[in-house]
Amino acid sequence: MNAKTIPVVLVGAGPAGLTAATLLAQYGIESLVLERWEGVYPQPRAVHLDGEIRRIVERLGVGDEFDAISRPAQGLRLVDADQRVLAQFERDSAGGRNGHPEANLFDQPELEEILRANLRLYPAVTLRGSAEVTALTEESGCVRVDFNDRTTGRAESVCAEYVLGCDGANSLVRDAIGGRMRDLRFEQRWLVVDLATTADLGHWDGVYQVCDPARAATYMRIGRTRHRWEFRLLPGESADDYRDLPRLRPLLTPWIVPTVFERLELVRVAEYTFRAQLADRWRKGRVFLLGDAAHLTPPFIGQGMGAGMRDAANLTWKLAGVLRGELPEGVLDSYETERKPHARAMIRLAKFTGLTMTEGGELGNRLRGLIAPRLQQVPGLTRMVTSGESPPLHRSDLVVAPLLRHLAGRLIPNSRLADGRRVDEVMAGRFAIVTADAPSPEDRALCEQRHGVVIHAQPGTDLYRWLRRGHSVAVLVRPDGAVQRCGGSLSALYAALPRFVPSVRSARAG
Numbered sequence: 001m002n003a004k005t006i007p008v009v010l011v012g013a014g015p016a017g018l019t020a021a022t023l024l025a026q027y028g029i030e031s032l033v034l035e036r037w038e039g040v041y042p043q044p045r046a047v048h049l050d051g052e053i054r055r056i057v058e059r060l061g062v063g064d065e066f067d068a069i070s071r072p073a074q075g076l077r078l079v080d081a082d083q084r085v086l087a088q089f090e091r092d093s094a095g096g097r098n099g100h101p102e103a104n105l106f107d108q109p110e111l112e113e114i115l116r117a118n119l120r121l122y123p124a125v126t127l128r129g130s131a132e133v134t135a136l137t138e139e140s141g142c143v144r145v146d147f148n149d150r151t152t153g154r155a156e157s158v159c160a161e162y163v164l165g166c167d168g169a170n171s172l173v174r175d176a177i178g179g180r181m182r183d184l185r186f187e188q189r190w191l192v193v194d195l196a197t198t199a200d201l202g203h204w205d206g207v208y209q210v211c212d213p214a215r216a217a218t219y220m221r222i223g224r225t226r227h228r229w230e231f232r233l234l235p236g237e238s239a240d241d242y243r244d245l246p247r248l249r250p251l252l253t254p255w256i257v258p259t260v261f262e263r264l265e266l267v268r269v270a271e272y273t274f275r276a277q278l279a280d281r282w283r284k285g286r287v288f289l290l291g292d293a294a295h296l297t298p299p300f301i302g303q304g305m306g307a308g309m310r311d312a313a314n315l316t317w318k319l320a321g322v323l324r325g326e327l328p329e330g331v332l333d334s335y336e337t338e339r340k341p342h343a344r345a346m347i348r349l350a351k352f353t354g355l356t357m358t359e360g361g362e363l364g365n366r367l368r369g370l371i372a373p374r375l376q377q378v379p380g381l382t383r384m385v386t387s388g389e390s391p392p393l394h395r396s397d398l399v400v401a402p403l404l405r406h407l408a409g410r411l412i413p414n415s416r417l418a419d420g421r422r423v424d425e426v427m428a429g430r431f432a433i434v435t436a437d438a439p440s441p442e443d444r445a446l447c448e449q450r451h452g453v454v455i456h457a458q459p460g461t462d463l464y465r466w467l468r469r470g471h472s473v474a475v476l477v478r479p480d481g482a483v484q485r486c487g488g489s490l491s492a493l494y495a496a497l498p499r500f501v502p503s504v505r506s507a508r509a510g
Contacts, residue, residue: 006032007323009145009160011133011173015046015108016291016308017166018115020316022060025122026429027320027501032158033119034147036167038129040112043268044194047105047222048073048207048302049309051098052390055414055424055481056309058100062118069110072101073220074206078357081212083254090206097389099414099422103207105222108305131156136163136176136287143286162319163287166308171293177284184344186276186298186351188358189233191242193251194267196225199260209300209357216358218300219255226267229255230299232358239271274298276351278344282336288315295343300354303346310390314339317429317479317500318398326500334396338409341394393482400485400496407470407483414481415463417455423463426455427477430502431484433493435474436467443490450499 008024010017013035021033049057057066072093078086091102119125130150137144142159149156165173174181203221210217216232231251233239242248245266256264277296282289291308315335321327392409395401401408412434414424426432431452433439439454447454457463467473474487476496487493 005142005159005161006030007161008032008164008319009034009143009158009162010164010166011145012036012166012168012291012293013112013116013127013129014166014168014291014308015112015115015305016312017164018112018119019056019060019309020164020166020290020312021125021127022115022119022122023312023316023429024320025119025124027317027324028124029320029323030124031126032160033125033127034131034133034145035127035129036132036150038151040109040116042109043270044107044109044222044226044228046108046305047220047228049104049106049306050302051096051100051102051104052411053306053309054100054104055098056313058424059313059429060115060118061121062114063100065114065118066104066106066111069114069223070104070106071205071221071223073103073105074204075103076207076209077204078209078211081210081214083208083210086211088206097413097415099416099424103302105207105220107223107226133167133172136173138285161286161323164315165287165289165293166291166312167293169292169296171289173287174279174289174293177281177287177289179279179281179284179289181277181296182280184276184278184347184351186274186354188274188298188354189237190272190274191231191233191237191239191251192268192270192272193229193231193242193248194269195227195229196265196267197227197260197263198225199263201227201256201260203255207302211357213358215251217251233271239269242269274354276347278340278347282340283332288332288335290315294339295347297343297347298350298354300357301346301350303350307343307346310342311335311339313480314482321498321500324501327498331398334398337396338393338399342391345391398478398484399482407467407472407475407486410470410483411481412475412477412483413462413466415461415466417463418458418461423455424481426453427479427481428453428502429479431479431497431500432477433474433490433497434463434467434477435487435490436464437473437490443494446494447497450497451501452497 007029008031010033013033021031024031075090077088093101096102131147133147135146143163144159146157208219218230221227275296279294282294290311297304318331322329393399399409414422432455434455436457444454457467472486474490475483476485476493478484
């Protein structure tokens, strides 16, 4: 059987795989996406993404479509078992440092439909459903991917220069490279309930976290008529105990008045085991892991799906640069070096948040009652919870950090510039030099020769203040928005600027 060679084969068409395929296509890289199922898995799963991931959605070219199916959350409210407010952290729904709302609630199947429709605009990508990958084999200069067409039963194969395993928690790709999930010692069983109703439930338009070891719970409105509750299951309980509305009624009574029950539609009841796990290896040769194949995050800070989209944003521009001969193959080593510690930090934060809200028995309840109302008085805590800034990337060949980190590895804010455009719009998938000093025509010409862009952070702007708080006059920013290097001198930054052809902003933009 002759196997055609494709630059990139992606296994799995969830959010991470669709994001990676789209970004690669924007750089002109041909790819094949193999997905076991024919269409979008119809049940809701992820329901939240933050402002940083919303920036990635914008770069994919589907920002307006996403806004039409999502709703900004006003923040986080910690309540006790009687729904008395312990603490409240409000977010700016108009957009913070990322230029978009910092908490966005949505229905995952709707998002995946949008991502798939957008992917069809790129002729460089082929998406094959009902294609179940069965094996990966390293060959000379490529990886052979064997798969079965589940519709015809036919066995096929394709050779790829690189393979991206975006195939979820039970990843075949991870097994193929000898990877193992390492347990970070967190496991809780939860009941997830999705309901639809046209009735107004009268709740605050944010996320509620019930801090009660006896029955921890979460509530959020995720759409115009859709609502989600999550309840921690007690020992001996399972989802089978709550398969219909009558059996759910005791759990829902604190949230829904009796007259509304007859207006509820039960969309789904499912049991999930929330785990904290991290793959011991994210790469072997030409094969990489992304998304749930590489990490599992408890849902308490809403970062599970977003972590996979961060993986895609981090890896794809590097892979495109290598395939186009613009970057050395060694830059691909920076993917795991940068993303693995970042994912571990977010998993630990989610684990800590979950344990803080759900453990400790009656003593824990008393401590929460004393401490939680005072949390907003802790200097910097509210900003840390609501700012939307994730941890900086660790040092790598593409994060040159001084002894005092300052801005290296951090994501540049998506500030509005003096001409009204935002940073991401100007960068458009390119390298950028951001400087507080007015760039000369020669500076701009040099950047243009290397397909980069100079951004002037003018005094009085948020971007200027960000630079100065970071004790920098100028920085080199990578196509994914992370600061690669702080100046030194502008000449040193220009010398470090590689020749890297910019991406197509989106297929709609041509």
